Amino acid sequence: MPEDLAEIYRSTFPALVRFLYRKVWDVERAEDLAQEAFARAVVHKPESARGWLFVVAANMARDDARRAARERRHLTLLKSDPASAPAVDEAVHAETERSRVRTALEQLTPRDREVLLLWDAGLSYDEIATQTGLARGAVGTTLARARRRLVEAFAAGEQDEHIARG
Amino acid sequence: MSISHVDDGQLHAYLDGELPQAEQWRLEAHLGECPACRGRLEEQRALIARASELLALATPPARDAPPFRPAMAQPPPPVRWPARQPLAWAATVVLALAAGWYLRGESPSAPVRPDRRAAAANAAAPRETARTVPPSPRQTAETKTLAQQAPSAAQHDQMISGSAVPNPQITPLDQAARAKAAPPAPAPAPAAALAAPAAPLAARWETIPWDTARAILGVEPVRIPNLPAVAKRSSAADRVVLVEQQLASGTVVRLQERPAAEGAPGMEVGASERLARYVGNLRVEIEGALPADSLSKLLELVR
Incomplete structure (x- = not known):
C-alpha cells in the first residue's frame, strides 16, 4: 500500500x-x-x-x-493594509485574472464547482460519481452546466469591470 | 430506434472520452446525420476548452512536489538516545559558554591559537622567570642537548591543549630545557603562562592508543560522541584512563575512568576554573569557563 x-x-x-x-x-x-x-x-x-x-x-x-x-x-x-509593492505588470495581470476566475467559480453551485474541479484534477467520471454520490450519467450534464456557468460568469465579470471603468 | 437529439451532458461525456462504447456509437451515428448537433458539438468543444483555459488561469505557481514521506502521519517513533547523548547536548552548552567567555577576552586558560608553537615558545620565558627556583647546574649543563628537543617540547604543549600528539618521553626536565632554549620574548603571553598551573594534571599523562584504553577499562571508554578524544594514562602501572576532549579553545573536558571493579579514582580538584565531579566511577572534569550549575545539569544527564 x-x-x-x-x-x-x-x-x-x-x-x-x-x-x-x-x-x-x-x-x-x-x-x-x-x-x-x-x-x-x-x-x-x-x-x-x-x-x-x-x-x-x-x-x-x-x-x-x-x-x-x-x-x-x-x-x-x-x-x-500592507503597502502594495510595485509589481510587474504581468504579475498584476495574472493576479487580476486569477481573482476573476475565483469570483466566477464562486458563483457556481457547490456541487457544480466540486465536479468541475474534480474533473480538472484528473478524476474520471466513475471516480467523480463515486466520490460525489452523483449518478454516473449525471456527471456529464453537471460538467456541461458547470463549464458553461464558469465561462459566462467570467465573461460577465469582465463586462462589469469594463462598465465600472467607463 | 431514433435519437431525437443528443443533450449537452452526452456531448461533454463524449468529448471527455467518458461515454460508454455503445452510447458513443449511437451518438456518432446521430452526428453523422444531424448538422445541428455537429454544430453544438463544436460549441461544446470550444466551451470545454475555454473552461479549461480559465481554470488554468487559477493555477498556483508551479512548484515541485515535496518528497513523499510515508511516515509523515505517524507520530515520530520514540527515539532511544544513546546513553551519552545528553553529554553531547551539554557539550554544546559548554561550547557556547566557553565562546562567550572567550569573547569577553578573559580566557582563563591557554587559548588555542594557530601559532600555538610560537605561543609556547613565547610563554617559556615568563614562565621561567615566574619560577623563582634558579636552574640547577645539572640543567644548565644539559641545556645544549636538551635544546634540540625543544620542538618536541612545543608539541607537548599541543597535547596539553587537547590535540592528539603522542609524546610519551616528556619529563619536567624537558620543560626546563625548553625554557632555556627559547629566545627571550619581550612580550609575555599571560594567557599561555596561565596554562602552566592548569597543566600539571595532564602533563603527567601520556597519550595511549584508544585500543589500549579500551583494554585497560575492559569496556569502551566513556566519551562525548562526535568529538575527537585522546586517551591518556599516567604510567603503565596505573589503571586510570584519562579521556581528554576539547570542546572549544579554552575548554577541555577530561573524563577519568578506571575499571569498574576498582572504584572511583581519587584525584585532587585543580585550578578554580576546573570543575570536577564524580558520576559513579566516572570523574568528569571540565577545564574552562563553565558555571557550576551547568556542570550539575550535565552530570545529572550523565547519570
Missing part, C-alpha cells in the same frame, strides 16, 4: 494542490492540506485512494475556509 500511495503521490500531488488552491487560494496552504490529505491516506489506506484523497482534501479545505473566515472576523480590527 505505501508503495501504491507513493506512486499516487507522484502522479496526483500537483493536481491535488491545484484542486485545493482553487478552494483556499493560497499555494502554501494548499500544499499543506495536500500533504495532510496524503498523511491521512497513509493511515486510513482507503480502497480507491485517488478519489478518496480529493474528497478528504475538499473537506479539509472547507474546514480551513471556515476557520479562515473566523480568523478574518477577529483580525478585522487589527488589520492594516
Whole structure:
C-alpha cells in the first residue's frame, strides 16, 4: 500500500494542490492540506485512494475556509493594509485574472464547482460519481452546466469591470 | 430506434472520452446525420476548452512536489538516545559558554591559537622567570642537548591543549630545557603562562592508543560522541584512563575512568576554573569557563 500511495503521490500531488488552491487560494496552504490529505491516506489506506484523497482534501479545505473566515472576523480590527509593492505588470495581470476566475467559480453551485474541479484534477467520471454520490450519467450534464456557468460568469465579470471603468 | 437529439451532458461525456462504447456509437451515428448537433458539438468543444483555459488561469505557481514521506502521519517513533547523548547536548552548552567567555577576552586558560608553537615558545620565558627556583647546574649543563628537543617540547604543549600528539618521553626536565632554549620574548603571553598551573594534571599523562584504553577499562571508554578524544594514562602501572576532549579553545573536558571493579579514582580538584565531579566511577572534569550549575545539569544527564 505505501508503495501504491507513493506512486499516487507522484502522479496526483500537483493536481491535488491545484484542486485545493482553487478552494483556499493560497499555494502554501494548499500544499499543506495536500500533504495532510496524503498523511491521512497513509493511515486510513482507503480502497480507491485517488478519489478518496480529493474528497478528504475538499473537506479539509472547507474546514480551513471556515476557520479562515473566523480568523478574518477577529483580525478585522487589527488589520492594516500592507503597502502594495510595485509589481510587474504581468504579475498584476495574472493576479487580476486569477481573482476573476475565483469570483466566477464562486458563483457556481457547490456541487457544480466540486465536479468541475474534480474533473480538472484528473478524476474520471466513475471516480467523480463515486466520490460525489452523483449518478454516473449525471456527471456529464453537471460538467456541461458547470463549464458553461464558469465561462459566462467570467465573461460577465469582465463586462462589469469594463462598465465600472467607463 | 431514433435519437431525437443528443443533450449537452452526452456531448461533454463524449468529448471527455467518458461515454460508454455503445452510447458513443449511437451518438456518432446521430452526428453523422444531424448538422445541428455537429454544430453544438463544436460549441461544446470550444466551451470545454475555454473552461479549461480559465481554470488554468487559477493555477498556483508551479512548484515541485515535496518528497513523499510515508511516515509523515505517524507520530515520530520514540527515539532511544544513546546513553551519552545528553553529554553531547551539554557539550554544546559548554561550547557556547566557553565562546562567550572567550569573547569577553578573559580566557582563563591557554587559548588555542594557530601559532600555538610560537605561543609556547613565547610563554617559556615568563614562565621561567615566574619560577623563582634558579636552574640547577645539572640543567644548565644539559641545556645544549636538551635544546634540540625543544620542538618536541612545543608539541607537548599541543597535547596539553587537547590535540592528539603522542609524546610519551616528556619529563619536567624537558620543560626546563625548553625554557632555556627559547629566545627571550619581550612580550609575555599571560594567557599561555596561565596554562602552566592548569597543566600539571595532564602533563603527567601520556597519550595511549584508544585500543589500549579500551583494554585497560575492559569496556569502551566513556566519551562525548562526535568529538575527537585522546586517551591518556599516567604510567603503565596505573589503571586510570584519562579521556581528554576539547570542546572549544579554552575548554577541555577530561573524563577519568578506571575499571569498574576498582572504584572511583581519587584525584585532587585543580585550578578554580576546573570543575570536577564524580558520576559513579566516572570523574568528569571540565577545564574552562563553565558555571557550576551547568556542570550539575550535565552530570545529572550523565547519570
